[in-house]
Structures are given as C-alpha cells and as structure tokens.
Amino acid sequence: MKRLIMIGASGHGKVCADIAEQMGVWDEIVFADDHPPAAYPYRIIGKTDDVADGDADFFVAIGDAQIREKITGRLKKSVTLIHPRAVIGGDVAIGNGCVVMAGAVINSGTTIGDGVIINTCSSVDHDCKLDDYVHVAVGAHLCGMVRIGKSTWIGAGSTVKNNISICGGCMIGAGAVVVQNIAEAGTYMGVPAKKRK
Ligand SMILES: CC(C)(COP(=O)(O)OP(=O)(O)OC[C@H]1O[C@@H](n2cnc3c(N)ncnc32)[C@H](O)[C@@H]1OP(=O)(O)O)[C@@H](O)C(=O)NCCC(=O)NCCS
Numbered sequence: 001m002k003r004l005i006m007i008g009a010s011g012h013g014k015v016c017a018d019i020a021e022q023m024g025v026w027d028e029i030v031f032a033d034d035h036p037p038a039a040y041p042y043r044i045i046g047k048t049d050d051v052a053d054g055d056a057d058f059f060v061a062i063g064d065a066q067i068r069e070k071i072t073g074r075l076k077k078s079v080t081l082i083h084p085r086a087v088i089g090g091d092v093a094i095g096n097g098c099v100v101m102a103g104a105v106i107n108s109g110t111t112i113g114d115g116v117i118i119n120t121c122s123s124v125d126h127d128c129k130l131d132d133y134v135h136v137a138v139g140a141h142l143c144g145m146v147r148i149g150k151s152t153w154i155g156a157g158s159t160v161k162n163n164i165s166i167c168g169g170c171m172i173g174a175g176a177v178v179v180q181n182i183a184e185a186g187t188y189m190g191v192p193a194k195k196r197k
Helices: 011-023 064-071
Strands: 002-009 026-033 044-046 058-061 188-189
Touching: 002 011, 011 026, 058 064
Parallel strands: 002 026, 002 058, 026 044
Antiparallel strands: none
16 A cells, blocks of 8 residues: 655645645555644644654655755655646656645746745746755746745745846745845845845
8 A cells, every 4th residue: 555644734735635636646645743733634643753764655745944854854755746737848857855736837947956845826937947945835937047046935926037046045025026136045025026124
C-alpha cells in the first residue's frame, strides 16, 4: 500500500492533500501536526517528530519557508505534487517537495528548486529561475527571465516585470508591482514596489 504522510494540517495542507488525491498515486493520505486542529478532513496520525522516515512518501505542507526547509531537509522522500490542471512546459525542471496548484502555468525554460509553492492561478513565464522554498502566492505573475532568491514570498496578485532579480529572504506584498531589481532582503509593497520603512 502506498502511503503519503503530509506534515501540516492547515488550510494549505487540505489543498495539497486534495491535489495528491487527484494525482491518484497514493492509497492513503494522512497528516502529522504538532498542534492538530480539533476537526480536520484527513486522519492525523501524530506529531511531526513521531513520524518515522520509513516506506511512506512525505510532503511538507507548511507555508513558512524556514519551517518548511527544516522539516523537508530531514525527510528522505519528499514528493512534488502537481495538480492535473496545472500547465507546465515540457522542459521545465521542478525540484523535490514542491506543489503546483490548480490553474498555475509554468512556461518553457524555467527552473524551480526544492520546496517551492506555485499557488493557485499564478504564472511563472519562460526562463525564470526560482531558488528553494520560494512561494509564488495565489494569482501572482512572474514575467519572463525573472530570478527569485531562496525563501522569498511573492504576494498574492503581485506582478514581477520581465528580467527582474529579487534576492532571497524578501516578502513582496499582495498586489505589488516589482519593476526594479531587489538586492536587499526585506518587505516590499505597492506600485511600484518600494521597501517598507
Ligand atoms: C506586505 C505585508 C507582508 C505586510 O504585512 P504587515 O507587516 O503585517 O503590515 P501591516 O498589515 O501592519 O500594514 C503596515 C502598513 O502597510 C500597508 N500595507 C500592508 N500590506 C500592503 C500591501 N500589500 N500593499 C500596500 N500596502 C500594504 C498597510 O495598509 C499599513 O499602512 P499604514 O501604516 O499606512 O496603516 C502583507 O500585508 C502582505 O501583503 N502579505 C502578503 C499576503 C499574501 O500574499 N497571502 C497569500 C496567501 S496564498
């Protein structure tokens, strides 16, 4: 029997589990969580540390990039989940422990690291490079040849102009439009996006 253990019984976890179900690869999908909610649509089998790295596949469904990295790093078989209705170019490279959600589009020549979240209806155009643990939130758009550094969060509904580089450790606010390179970690918001004082 093929079992998938998801870490993180949250709203994000529920969406990821639904994608895993639609992929039809696993016979059983269960969760582990250190602070389990009172009610949850999937069975919770214990806390994160109780979960042995045995025969099961794993997926870390945690939005916080640092926690996602910490837990993903100690699991051997972190699978990538891809919604059947995501559109992905044939030469796109995607690492381990990523999720690509419904309606997302990733175009040709793009490379995506480990533990990356490409959220619902977001797009990553041609020849982009996303480092590990990036999150492209719901409805955000990266134009062509954009580079995003490790653990940066691209906020919901934001846009990054073509050819832009954003360094690691940034938070780009919801609805922001990034038109210049960002070389210093921090929170950026607005149109055009500026660093928050
Ligand atoms: C940018 C962000 C991180 C700032 O969060 P925060 O540090 O808690 O900021 P606050 O809510 O305290 O707001 C601080 C100020 O910034 C403004 N602000 C907050 N978010 C903003 C945004 N996205 N664009 C423009 N201004 C914003 C607030 O209005 C407030 O202004 P004021 O000081 O004049 O009253 C957050 O608002 C955001 O946009 N997060 C992204 C959420 C997201 O993408 N979710 C996706 C889930 S899939």
